[in-house]
Every structure is written in C-alpha cells, then in structure tokens.
Amino acid sequence: MTSDSSRLDSYLKEKRGAVESALDGFLPPENTAPETLHRAMRYSVFSGGKRLRPILAMASYELLGGAGPEIAAPACAAELVHTYSLIHDDLPVMDDDDLRRGRPTCHREFGDATAILAGDALLTLAFEVVASEARVDPASRSEIVRELALANGSLGMVGGQVADLEGEGIRPSVDAIEFIHIRKTAMPLRAAVRIGALAAGASGRPLDSLTAFGEKLGLAFQIADDVLDMTGTAEEMGKAVGKDRARGKMTYPAAVGLDGARVRTAALIGEAIEALVAFGDDAWALRGIADFVLKRRH
Amino acid sequence: MTSDSSRLDSYLKEKRGAVESALDGFLPPENTAPETLHRAMRYSVFSGGKRLRPILAMASYELLGGAGPEIAAPACAAELVHTYSLIHDDLPVMDDDDLRRGRPTCHREFGDATAILAGDALLTLAFEVVASEARVDPASRSEIVRELALANGSLGMVGGQVADLEGEGIRPSVDAIEFIHIRKTAMPLRAAVRIGALAAGASGRPLDSLTAFGEKLGLAFQIADDVLDMTGTAEEMGKAVGKDRARGKMTYPAAVGLDGARVRTAALIGEAIEALVAFGDDAWALRGIADFVLKRRH
Numbered sequence: 338m339t340s341d342s343s344r345l346d347s348y349l350k351e352k353r354g355a356v357e358s359a360l361d362g363f364l365p366p367e368n369t370a371p372e373t374l375h376r377a378m379r380y381s382v383f384s385g386g387k388r389l390r391p392i393l394a395m396a397s398y399e400l401l402g403g404a405g406p407e408i409a410a411p412a413c414a415a416e417l418v419h420t421y422s423l424i425h426d427d428l429p430v431m432d433d434d435d436l437r438r439g440r441p442t443c444h445r446e447f448g449d450a451t452a453i454l455a456g457d458a459l460l461t462l463a464f465e466v467v468a469s470e471a472r473v474d475p476a477s478r479s480e481i482v483r484e485l486a487l488a489n490g491s492l493g494m495v496g497g498q499v500a501d502l503e504g505e506g507i508r509p510s511v512d513a514i515e516f517i518h519i520r521k522t523a524m525p526l527r528a529a530v531r532i533g534a535l536a537a538g539a540s541g542r543p544l545d546s547l548t549a550f551g552e553k554l555g556l557a558f559q560i561a562d563d564v565l566d567m568t569g570t571a572e573e574m575g576k577a578v579g580k581d582r583a584r585g586k587m588t589y590p591a592a593v594g595l596d597g598a599r600v601r602t603a604a605l606i607g608e609a610i611e612a613l614v615a616f617g618d619d620a621w622a623l624r625g626i627a628d629f630v631l632k633r634r635h
Numbered sequence: 636m637t638s639d640s641s642r643l644d645s646y647l648k649e650k651r652g653a654v655e656s657a658l659d660g661f662l663p664p665e666n667t668a669p670e671t672l673h674r675a676m677r678y679s680v681f682s683g684g685k686r687l688r689p690i691l692a693m694a695s696y697e698l699l700g701g702a703g704p705e706i707a708a709p710a711c712a713a714e715l716v717h718t719y720s721l722i723h724d725d726l727p728v729m730d731d732d733d734l735r736r737g738r739p740t741c742h743r744e745f746g747d748a749t750a751i752l753a754g755d756a757l758l759t760l761a762f763e764v765v766a767s768e769a770r771v772d773p774a775s776r777s778e779i780v781r782e783l784a785l786a787n788g789s790l791g792m793v794g795g796q797v798a799d800l801e802g803e804g805i806r807p808s809v810d811a812i813e814f815i816h817i818r819k820t821a822m823p824l825r826a827a828v829r830i831g832a833l834a835a836g837a838s839g840r841p842l843d844s845l846t847a848f849g850e851k852l853g854l855a856f857q858i859a860d861d862v863l864d865m866t867g868t869a870e871e872m873g874k875a876v877g878k879d880r881a882r883g884k885m886t887y888p889a890a891v892g893l894d895g896a897r898v899r900t901a902a903l904i905g906e907a908i909e910a911l912v913a914f915g916d917d918a919w920a921l922r923g924i925a926d927f928v929l930k931r932r933h
Contacts, residue, residue, distance in 0.1 A: 365789060370814070371797040374789050425755060430747040449728040453751060454797050457723060458789035460755065464762045465784030468777045475773035479766045482780050486763030491663060491672050491756035499669040499752050516668070 345625035352392045356416065357383070359409035363417070363466050377447040377455035378462075382420050384438045385575075389626070390415040390529035393554075396622040397533035397547050410470035411481045411536050415529040417463035418489050422525070424456040426498060432580070439575035460489075473536055481532045488528035497521025504587035514587050515556075522562075523555030530554075530623075546612050550623060553609035558630050560602045563588035564595060565634070573634055606631045643923035650690045654714065655681070657707035661715070661764050675745040675753035676760075680718050682736045683873075687924070688713040688827035691852075694920040695831035695845050708768035709779045709834050713827040715761035716787050720823070722754040724796060730878070737873035758787075771834055779830045786826035795819025802885035812885050813854075820860075821853030828852075828921075844910050848921060851907035856928050858900045861886035862893060863932070871932055904929045 360382055365375050391412035398408040427434040427442040428449060435445050444452035467473075467481050487493060497520030504513060530551030534544050565574060566581045567590055581588045590598040609627045613620040658680055663673050689710035696706040725732040725740040726747060733743050742750035765771075765779050785791060795818030802811060828849030832842050863872060864879045865888055879886045888896040907925045911918040 369790070371789075371794050371801065373801065374794055374797040378789060421755075425751060428748075428751070430751065450726075450800055451797065453723060453726070453728065454793050457719075457755075457758065458793040460758060461784050461788035461793065464780055465788060468781035468784060475777045479773045479776045479780075482762055482777075483766035486759050486766060490759035490763060491669075491676060492667070495752050495756040495759065496669050496672055499672040499749065502748055503669065503671065 341621075341625070345622065345629070348622055348625070349392060349629075352395050353388050355395070355409065356388045356391045356413060359413050360416065363410075363413055363462065373447065373451055374455060374458060377443055377451050378459055380446060381424050381443045381455060382417070382459070384440055386416070386420070386438065388416060389558075390419050390526065393526070393529045393551070393623070393626065394533035394536075396626065397530045397551075398537045399533075400547075400616060400619055400623065401534055401537035401539045401543055403533070403537035405472060407470050407472035408533065408536050410466045410473065411532045412529075414463040414467045414481070414485060415525070415532060417459045417466065418485060418494075419525065421456040421459040421463075422489070422494055422498070424452050424459070428452060431498070431502065432584075434576060434580070436571075436576045474538075477535055477538065480535045484528050484532050484535060488524040493520050493524040493528075497524075501587070506585040507587065509587040509592040511589075511592050514589055514592055517587060518556055518559045518589070519552075522559035523552050526555030526558060527551030542615070546615060549612040550609050550627075553605045553612065554627055554630060557602045557605035557609065557627075560589045560598050560605070561630060561633065563590050564598050564602070567595060569634065603631060639919075639923065643920065643927070646920055646923070647690060647927075650693050651686050653693070653707065654686045654689045654711060657711050658714065661708075661711055661760065671745065671749055672753060672756060675741055675749050676757055678744060679722050679741045679753060680715070680757070682738055684714070684718070684736065686714060687856075687928075688717050688824065691824070691827045691849070691921070691924065692831035692834075694924065695828045695849075696835045697831075698845075698914060698917055698921065699832055699835035699837045699841055701831070701835035703770060705768050705770035706831065706834050708764045708771065709830045710827075712761040712765045712779070712783060713823070713830060715757045715764065716783060716792075717823065719754040719757040719761070720787070720792055720796070722750050722757070726750060729796070729800065730882075732874060732878070734869075734874045772836075775833050775836060778833045782826050782829050782833060786822040791818050791822040791826075792820075795822075799885070804883040805885065807885040807890040809887075809890050812887055812890055815885060816854055816857045816887070817850075820857035821850050824853030824856060825849030840913070844913055847910040848907050848925075851903045851910065852925055852928060855900045855903035855907065855925075858887045858896050858903070859928060859931065861888050862896050862900070865893060867932065900929060 364379055367376050367379055369375050394412035394415055395408050424443045426432050427437055428444055434442050443455060464482055467478055497517050500517045501521055530547050534547045566578050569578050571578050606627050610624050613623055662677055665674050665677055667673050692710035692713055693706050722741045724730050725735055726742055732740050741753055762780055765776055795815050798815045799819055825846060828845050832845045864876050867876050869876050904925050908922050911921055
C-alpha cells in the first residue's frame with residue numbers, strides 16, 4: 338500500500354464516521370411513532386453504503402476552504418436522496434431487486450407500501466435537513482435545495498429512471514445510454530460535489546471546475562457499475578448481478594462491449610482528474626476518490 | 636346568494652386562475668423528455684382540484700400585507716406536494732383507488748412505476764420551485780422549505796399515511812384517529828397557511844394565530860371528508876365512496892357516529908374562525924374558506 342492510498346483510506350474512514358454519526362442525528366429514533374416507518378428509514382440508511390456522495394460534498398467543501406461541521410447537513414442530504422432513490426428503484430414495479438448491500442431490500446423487509454413511504458419520507462427529510470442548518474447562510478441553503486431538487490427531479494434522476502425503465506428490451510444506442518446516465522447518475526453525483534462547493538460559498542471558475550469533475554466522475558461511476566454487473570460476483574456486490582442483461586437494460590457494455598466500456602471509464606476518470614488541475618495538490622482527496630471509482634470491485 | 640358568498644366565489648375563482656397559470660409555468664412541458672413522466676405529472680396536477688392549499692397560502696400572505704406575485708411559488712409548492720401525496724395514496728399497495736376527481740387515477744392511466752416516479756418528481760419540484768423564487772428573501776425561502784418538509788415528512792403527512800394504513804381493521808379510538816388526522820391532513824394544511832405568512836415575513840402572534848387557524852381547519856377538513864365518504868355520492872365526489880368502511884379505515888364517524896362527527900367539524904370550524912378574530916374584517920377570505928369547508932358537498 339502506498340502512503341497515498343493509506344492517506345486516502347484514513348480520510349474516507351474518518352469522513353464515513355462523521356457521516357454515519359450525522360445521519361444518526363438527522364433521522365428520528367426508531368421508537369418515534371410511527372415506529373415501522375422510522376425502522377424502515379433507518380434500515381435502508383444504515384446498510385453499509387460507501388457514503389460516496391456525502392464524502393464528495395465534504396471533500397469539495399474543504400477544498401474550497403470550508404471548515405465547519407455545518408457541511409454535514411448538505412452532505413447527508415445527498416445521501417438521504419440517494420437512499421430514497423435506491424428504495425424506490427428496488428421496488429417490484431421498478432427493478433424488482435430482493436437484495437441490496439447483502440441484505441433484503443426495504444420492500445422485502447417491510448412491504449411495498451412502507452418502502453414507498455420510507456423513500457418519500459427520506460426525500461422530504463433531505464430538504465428539511467438542508468433548510469434547518471442555520472450555520473449555512475440562507476442564500477447558500479436555498480442554492481443547495483435548488484441544486485438537489487434540479488439534479489434529482491424529472492429533468493434529473495427521476496427522469497433518468499423513467500428512461501431506464503422505458504429502455505428495457507430496446508436496442509441500446511450510446512445516445513440513449515448517455516441520456517439515462519447523465520440524469521440517473523451524473524447529475525446527482527455532480528450535485529453532491531456542487532453542494533459542498535456552494536456551502537463553501539463558491540462561484541465562478543472553481544465551481545465550474547468542480548461541476549465538470551462531478552459530471553465526469555458520475556458518468557464513469559455508472560459505466561463502471563454496469564461493467565461490475567457483468568463481471569462481479571453477487572458476494573462482492575452484495576446484490577444480484579447479471580440482472581441488467583437479463584432485463585435487457587440499456588447499458589454501456591451492452592452497446593460497445595466490455596472493453597469499450599472500460600476504455601470509456603478510464604477516459605472519463607482522466608477528464609475528471611484533469612478538471613481538478615487548477616487546485617493542485619489540495620485536490621488530492623477528490624483525485625483519490627476518482628481513482629477509487631476507476632478501480633473499485635464493488 | 637349573499638354578497639359575501641358572491642365575493643368569496645369571485646375571490647376563489649381569481650386565485651384558482653392564478654394557481655392554474657403558475658402551475659403551468661412551473662411544470663416542464665409535456666414534450667420535454669421523458670415525455671411519459673411529464674404527461675403523468677401534468678395529468679395529475681391538472682385534474683380539476685379545488686386548489687384549497689395554494690389559495691390558503693395566498694390568502695394568509697395577503698392578510699399579512701404581502702402583495703407580490705412571488706407568493707405563487709410557495710403556494711404552488713403546497714399543491715405539488717398535495718398532488719404527489721394523492722398519487723402515492725391511490726396506488727394499489729396503498730388505498731388502491733381507480734378514480735380521482737372523476738378520472739382514472741395516475742397509476743391506472745400510466746402504470747404503477749410511472750405513477751410512483753411522477754409523485755417523486757412532483758415532491759422534488761415543490762422544493763425546487765420554492766428555492767428558485769428569487770423575489771422571496773433567502774431566509775424566508777429556507778423557512779418555507781423547512782415548513783413544507785416538516786409538515787409532509789415522517790413526523791407529518793407520510794407518518795400519518797403509515798398510521799392510516801396500519802390502522803385498517805383495528806377498532807377505532809379517537810386518540811388514534813387524531814394521531815392520523817393531525818399528521819395526514821392538519822399539518823400539511825396548516826403548513827399551507829403558514830408558508831403564506833412566512834413569505835410575508837410574519838412571526839410572533841400573527842403567525843401563531845394563523846397556525847392555530849390552519850390546524851383547526853385541517854382537522855375539520857379531514858372529518859368532513861370522512862363524513863362525505865359515508866354520505867356523498869360517487870358522482871358528487873368524483874371518486875368511489877364508502878371505501879373507508881369497506882377497508883375498515885379508522886375514521887372519526889366510525890368512532891363517534893355521523894352526528895358526533897358533524898358536531899366536531901362545526902366546533903373545529905368555530906375554533907378556526909375564532910383564531911382569526913384579531914385580524915378583524917381583513918380575514919374575510921380565510922373565514923369564507925373555513926365556512927366553505929364546513930358546508931362543502933364534495
């Protein structure tokens with residue numbers, strides 16, 4: 338292990354700890370009525386996720402000089418939105434997944450109705466958490482709410498999910514895949530990076546650079562995910578694999594083959610890292626995360 | 636028709652027109668990709684609703700001296716949240732309703748997956764619309780986002796919906812019914828009144844009075860709704876009636892009988908109107924709306 342990767346490991350571990358603890362504070366306790374709902378929300382939020390989105394928000398906040406604990410609220414909001422999207426995606430009428438991170442999906446554990454409502458409540462909580470963080474100035478809070486909403490609404494993540502479902506069984510084209518990937522993965526991931534920057538009061542060129550970084554990273558992340566669905570094992574991934582092909586999903590490897598997909602992932606990660614060049618060494622954590630996305634096995 | 640009720644009719648008609656037109660501007664056009672999603676969102680939003688929530692927001696805004704067109708954003712946000720909640724409530728795994736306002740429900744028209752996602756997108760859009768209204772000062776925007784989220788999350792509307800589903804087939808008690816009614820109906824309706832006041836920069840006693848008004852009105856509204864489910868016709872209501880009893884729903888009339896429920900509605904409306912007393916004649920529109928809730932037939 339090089340010292341760089343050891344430094345990144347410590348960084349990720351420390352941030353993950355901060356995220357877990359902040360999420361615990363934002364979610365109502367399990368014994369709050371209605372208990373089933375709060376159990377379901379916590380079950381899905383605390384299921385061993387990588388916390389990539391909140392860590393990206395924190396890293397971009399720090400890169401732009403932010404130092405206060407108030408970043409936890411916008412960062413965790415991105416994770417709450419992500420968790421809601423997974424719960425709804427896994428539903429029988431959507432991707433119909435039984436397993437997520439090695440455990441039964443929310444609807445398998447709590448039933449479809451509670452899963453839908455737990456997702457609804459997590460999405461709502463994300464906005465509450467941002468709006469309630471009095472240490473972030475009100476103008477930044479509004480910008481963060483707007484960013485999260487735009488990235489995850491009908492022109493962003495939800496639109497991507499609809500296109501993804503509608504694309505099943507249709508011959509894949511790179512254009513159609515990029516339509517889905519931009520909305521479903523790149524916009525939410527880009528938003529995570531941007532809300533960190535917005536919380537630090539960024540605008541102009543630094544914000545533009547981080548926006549480009551987040552978008553390239555998000556596109557790479559989704560292609561890598563599609564590759565892992567074809568090459569990973571269920572044990573490594575904590576969920577069923579090979580499902581994209583079985584459902585006729587429109588994936589990048591389905592359109593250009595595994596090798597083409599791997600080449601594209603590496604190129605996008607290269608572009609993401611290039612977008613950070615003006616930040617110099619200070620961007621080491623974001624660069625490390627980009628490298629992690631390229632090399633991840635699960 | 637008295638001149639008072641004619642004045643209210645004109646007022647409601649004018650506000651309804653403003654709401655329809657503002658909603659049209661906030662929703663992406665039908666030909667925006669993915670088209671199915673935007674068609675489903677518009678189908679449910681433009682289905683002839685009374686627009687009670689946005690009109691309440693506008694009326695309380697004006698009562699506190701607000702006069703600008705910027706109230707349309709917070710007001711419509713309340714309606715977008717309301718529409719999302721109806722789409723999800725109507726789903727087969729929730730209340731399983733085929734008809735809403737005289738037309739097929741969203742999932743009957745577009746399928747369950749699109750209906751869930753249209754609801755998700757409308758909820759997300761509500762927060763985007765508030766956060767994007769630059770004419771409302773940023774601190775008020777944050778307060779409005781927070782208010783909407785708190786009223787409609789796991790401690791508000793979504794929590795009430797879970798309790799409502801869990802209460803099916805259980806012997807009704809007034810305590811359990813009030814738990815559901817406060818969260819499922821009173822908190823969102825109170826929020827609609829409050830966001831109008833917050834947009835006008837209100838705090839202290841005027842805000843407290845309007846909060847009390849909104850809460851009493853919301854409780855009365857839900858009991859009146861339960862009564863209409865037992866006494867109205869499907870034609871009047873634009874949806875199936877008698878469903879609460881068929882599903883063993885925990886309703887106020889089921890606990891205390893129709894007469895008891897009617898007496899309670901009238902008492903709550905009385906308390907709501909009493910909460911407005913300090914505003915004098917200026918509160919005529921809110922008083923008129925309270926009266927409308929008491930007497931409505933659909």
